[in-house]
Amino acid sequence: MTTRVFPGTTQCKLTSLFASYIYSHKALLGLEAIWRDDKVVGFIRRGEYGFALGKSMAYGYIKDPSGKPVTMDFIKSGNYSIESMGELFPAQLHVRAPFDPKNLRVQGIYS
Numbered sequence: 001m002t003t004r005v006f007p008g009t010t011q012c013k014l015t016s017l018f019a020s021y022i023y024s025h026k027a028l029l030g031l032e033a034i035w036r037d038d039k040v041v042g043f044i045r046r047g048e049y050g051f052a053l054g055k056s057m058a059y060g061y062i063k064d065p066s067g068k069p070v071t072m073d074f075i076k077s078g079n080y081s082i083e084s085m086g087e088l089f090p091a092q093l094h095v096r097a098p099f100d101p102k103n104l105r106v107q108g109i110y111s
Contacts, residue, residue: 020091025049026056026084034060035088036078041065044082052099058082058091 020034028047033040042062050057064070072095080091100106 020058020080020093026089028056028058028082028084033083034062035081035083039065050099
């Protein structure tokens, strides 16, 4: 599992940015529900198609339903799905960028 999690601001310690892709091509517009182990834990803020990956991408914020701060253990221990138009799609969580996770292309290194 490769992922990148962005912690919330100091005013909102209970959320973390969620980045994932779904295996089937599905238009994600935003405000779709993020499910973790059969519970809604957040909503997609932005959805787009990742041409380099050939998959639909989603970015959103998640919370721990118990009200505890979101930890890396909480994030990595769950099974995630994205709900779109009443249908659940399995999602692969990413805490690092799925394309160019080492930022080499930004530095001009294309090999």
